[in-house]
Amino acid sequence: MATRSQTAAVLLAGALALAACGSGGAQAPAAQSGGKTLVIDTSFDLKTADPGRTYEPTGLIVGKATYETLLTFDGSDVTKPVPALAESYELSDDGKVLTLKLKQGATFADGSPITADDVVFSLTRVRDMKGSPSFLLDGVEVEKTDDTTVTMTSEKANAALPYILPNPALGILNSDVVKENGGTADAQDKAEQYLNANSAGSGPYQIETFNVSSQVVLKANPQYHGDKPAYEKVVIRNVESATQKLNVQRGDSQLALNLSGDQVANMPDTLQVKKTASANVFFLLANQDSEISDVTTNAKFVEAVRKGVDYSGLLELAGEGAARAPGVIPSQILGALPEGEAVQRDVEGAKAALAESGLSNPTVKLEYPTELTVNGLSFQPLAERVQANLKEVGITVDLQPAPVTTALDNYRNGKEEMGLWYWGPDYPDPNVYLAFLPGQLVGERAGWKAGANKELEELGEKAATAIGDDARTQAYQEVQRKLNESGPFVPLIQPSQNIVAATSVTGIEYHPVWQVDVADLGVQ
Amino acid sequence: MRRDPLARKGLLGRLPQAWRQPLAVSGVVIAVAWLVIAVAAPWLAPHDPLAQELPRLAPPGPDHWFGTDQLGRDILSRVMHGARVSIPLTLALVALSLLIGGLLGACAGYFGRWVDETIMRLADLVFAFPTVILAMVVAAALGASLTNAVLAVLVVAWPAYARVTRGLVLGVREREFVLSGRLLGFSAWRSLRVDVLPNVTGPILVLATLDIGTALLLLSGLSFLGLGAKPPSPEWGAMVSSGVEVFDSWWVATFPGLAILTVVLAFNFLGDTLRDALDPRTARAIKERAL
Numbered sequence: 001m002a003t004r005s006q007t008a009a010v011l012l013a014g015a016l017a018l019a020a021c022g023s024g025g026a027q028a029p030a031a032q033s034g035g036k037t038l039v040i041d042t043s044f045d046l047k048t049a050d051p052g053r054t055y056e057p058t059g060l061i062v063g064k065a066t067y068e069t070l071l072t073f074d075g076s077d078v079t080k081p082v083p084a085l086a087e088s089y090e091l092s093d094d095g096k097v098l099t100l101k102l103k104q105g106a107t108f109a110d111g112s113p114i115t116a117d118d119v120v121f122s123l124t125r126v127r128d129m130k131g132s133p134s135f136l137l138d139g140v141e142v143e144k145t146d147d148t149t150v151t152m153t154s155e156k157a158n159a160a161l162p163y164i165l166p167n168p169a170l171g172i173l174n175s176d177v178v179k180e181n182g183g184t185a186d187a188q189d190k191a192e193q194y195l196n197a198n199s200a201g202s203g204p205y206q207i208e209t210f211n212v213s214s215q216v217v218l219k220a221n222p223q224y225h226g227d228k229p230a231y232e233k234v235v236i237r238n239v240e241s242a243t244q245k246l247n248v249q250r251g252d253s254q255l256a257l258n259l260s261g262d263q264v265a266n267m268p269d270t271l272q273v274k275k276t277a278s279a280n281v282f283f284l285l286a287n288q289d290s291e292i293s294d295v296t297t298n299a300k301f302v303e304a305v306r307k308g309v310d311y312s313g314l315l316e317l318a319g320e321g322a323a324r325a326p327g328v329i330p331s332q333i334l335g336a337l338p339e340g341e342a343v344q345r346d347v348e349g350a351k352a353a354l355a356e357s358g359l360s361n362p363t364v365k366l367e368y369p370t371e372l373t374v375n376g377l378s379f380q381p382l383a384e385r386v387q388a389n390l391k392e393v394g395i396t397v398d399l400q401p402a403p404v405t406t407a408l409d410n411y412r413n414g415k416e417e418m419g420l421w422y423w424g425p426d427y428p429d430p431n432v433y434l435a436f437l438p439g440q441l442v443g444e445r446a447g448w449k450a451g452a453n454k455e456l457e458e459l460g461e462k463a464a465t466a467i468g469d470d471a472r473t474q475a476y477q478e479v480q481r482k483l484n485e486s487g488p489f490v491p492l493i494q495p496s497q498n499i500v501a502a503t504s505v506t507g508i509e510y511h512p513v514w515q516v517d518v519a520d521l522g523v524q
Numbered sequence: 525m526r527r528d529p530l531a532r533k534g535l536l537g538r539l540p541q542a543w544r545q546p547l548a549v550s551g552v553v554i555a556v557a558w559l560v561i562a563v564a565a566p567w568l569a570p571h572d573p574l575a576q577e578l579p580r581l582a583p584p585g586p587d588h589w590f591g592t593d594q595l596g597r598d599i600l601s602r603v604m605h606g607a608r609v610s611i612p613l614t615l616a617l618v619a620l621s622l623l624i625g626g627l628l629g630a631c632a633g634y635f636g637r638w639v640d641e642t643i644m645r646l647a648d649l650v651f652a653f654p655t656v657i658l659a660m661v662v663a664a665a666l667g668a669s670l671t672n673a674v675l676a677v678l679v680v681a682w683p684a685y686a687r688v689t690r691g692l693v694l695g696v697r698e699r700e701f702v703l704s705g706r707l708l709g710f711s712a713w714r715s716l717r718v719d720v721l722p723n724v725t726g727p728i729l730v731l732a733t734l735d736i737g738t739a740l741l742l743l744s745g746l747s748f749l750g751l752g753a754k755p756p757s758p759e760w761g762a763m764v765s766s767g768v769e770v771f772d773s774w775w776v777a778t779f780p781g782l783a784i785l786t787v788v789l790a791f792n793f794l795g796d797t798l799r800d801a802l803d804p805r806t807a808r809a810i811k812e813r814a815l
Contacts (some may be wrong), residue, residue, distance in 0.1 A: 384756050385595060388576050388595075400668075400755055403750070
C-alpha cells in the first residue's frame, strides 16, 4: 500500500513538474527564413478550412488568406468597409436592401471568372448549412440581379451588413468545384472534407496541407488576380505561448501571436513588438435577478463597485498596449465612447454609495473561468485585483473560480451573483453590443429581464434602426452612457493583443476580426 | 577501521542509533523549521501575504528575497503563510485517515467474518481507482474548497491504514496474552485497547509519517488543479499553478514548489528513520553506518 501511494506521489510530483515546465506544442519543421517562407506560431483554435463553417480565430486567419470576400477592411480600420470582390455597394434608405456591383476580371485559382452565381451560392450556403457562422446572414436573402449585380435583402433594417460581409466566413467559393465535391448549400452539404485539403477560392494563398491540431501550410496562389503576396509559403503552427516566445527569439518562427503583456515586457531589440488594444472587453456583471441575490440587485451597490474598481491597476496587470474600456463597445468600433468618459476610481464615492445602499459589509460571490486566457491574459489575477479593490470599499468578494465549461453554464443561465467575463464582437459593428440591454443575450445573463429599464430599451431600438455613421455613433454612445449610469455591467479593460515579429517582417497590423492578414505582410 | 559510535559523547551520541543518520538529522531539522515557520509566520513574514502593493513580478533581490508575483505580492511572505495553510491541514488529514482507517482495520482484523469482508471489500473498491483521479472526482463533485479537498484525500487515504492495521491485528489476535485477556472477561473494546493496540502502533505510525508527504502532494496537487484552496489564499499548490502562467518569471512557481519539496522530503526522512528505529532488523544493519 505504501508503494501504491508512493507511486501516486511520484506521479503527481511528475505532473506538477511537467506542468511547471510548460509542455511544448508542435514539433518545429526547419524554418527557412532565408527563402520566402513565413512561420507563424499561434495557439490553435481551429476546426475547419471550410469558410462556411469557420468561426474560430485560427480558422479566420486561414480563411482570410485563402478566400476573398465581397467587402473588406483597409488595414486595421474597421469603421469603414471597402470594396474587395464587389467594386461598390449601396444600402437603401430603409436599410433593408444592399446592392453590390461585382468587380470585373477577378478569377478563381483555377482561372475561371468569379460570377454572381458563385456569390449567391457561397452566401446562401453559409446561411443554410447552419454552421457556426450562419447567424451572420440570418434572415438575409441573396439574389442575382444580373451577371454583375447581387442584392441582399434583410427582413429588418440592417445597417450592419456591410460590416458583416468582410468576415472571412463569407468568402466566395468556386461553386462549380464545390458542387462537384459534395457541396449542396444546405445542412446536407458534404464539401467540408474537400475544402479541408483544397482551396476553392480566389485568395492570395491556397492550402497545401491542413491539420487542425498541429499545422497549416499555405502556398501562394499562382493565378492570383491581385498583387502577389510577399511570401511564397506560410506555415502556421500550433504552439503553446511559452514556446512561442522561445521560438521567435531563436528565429525559429517569424511571428508569435499569443504572447501576454508580461511575456513581451522585456523583448530584445532584435524583435519588433506590436501592441494593440484588442476588441475584447472584460467586464463585471452584477445579477439583477432578486432570486439570485439581494445584494447585487441594489443599484447603489453596483455604483459602489463601479467607483471602487481601480481601473489603472487592472491596466497594469494587462500590460502595455491595453486600454480602458469606457463603455461596452471597444475603441476600434463605431460608436465607442471617448476615453475621457471612462468612469474613474473614487473610493470615497464608492463608500458613500455603499452606505446609501443600506447594505452593511456585503459579501458577494464573483465567478470567473479558469484555464481560459484572452489575448494571453487570464481571469484570475484580474479577479484577485478586483477583490482587493472592493475590500477597500468594504465589500467582501468571495472568489469562485470554475473550469470554463462549468462557469459558462452558470453565466449563460444567468445564475452568477457577480461574474467576470469578456465579450468579443462577432463582427465589428456596434449593433452586436445591443446584447447588453435588458432582455437581450448578455442582459439576460445578468438577470436583467426585458422591461427592466424602459428608457434604455427605447434607446437601444433607436440605435438599432439608425442609418448613417453620425446618427449611429450618437445613438450608440447614448446607449452606453445610460448603461454606465444604470446598467448592471462594469466595463473594465481591453487587453493588449501583442504580435511579436522578426524585424524582417513588415506591415504587421493586428486586425480585430482576422488577427493578421498574411497577404499584407512584407519582407524587408 | 570504524570508530565505535557508542564511544562518542555529546548530544548526538546519546540519541538512538537510527536518529544519528544524516538523513534523519536533516529531516528533523527541516520539519522543525517548517513547524516554527508555520507558527511564527505572522511575525517572521516581511509583508502582508495578501497586500498587492509591491512592484509586479520583481525578481528575487535584497528587498524581496523570493521576488514578487503577478499581483505584486511578496512571495517569501506567501510561502511562509502557506505553511500555515498546508502543514496543519496535512497533519490533520493524516491523523484523520489514521484514526478512521486504523479503527476500521482493527475492527476488521479483530472481529473477522462479515465485518472483515464488508470493510475490506470497501477498501478494495477505493483501491481499484487511481488515487489522484478519485480524489479529483470527489473534490470536483463537492466543489472547490480546501475542506472539500481534505475530505477528498481522506476518501482515498484511509484504506491503506485499514489494510495495514488489519494485517497487524490478525497477527496479534491469536497470541496467548490476547486470548488470556479475553478469557479473563475483557470486553472486545478493552482487549483491543489494552492488548492489541500497543503491539500495532509502531508500524502504523511509520506509515503515517511516510504518508504526510503523499498527503501534502495530493492536497497541493488538487489546489494546483483549482480544486483546493481558493484564491487569494497563499496555498503552495495554487501558487505553483499561478506561476505556470508567468513562465518567464521562474521565481513565482519555484519557491512554493521548493517548499512542497522540502516538507515532503523531510517527512519521508522522518518516516524512514522511525521505521529503522522501530524495526530491529534494519536497525542492526544501520549500526554499521552510524555517524
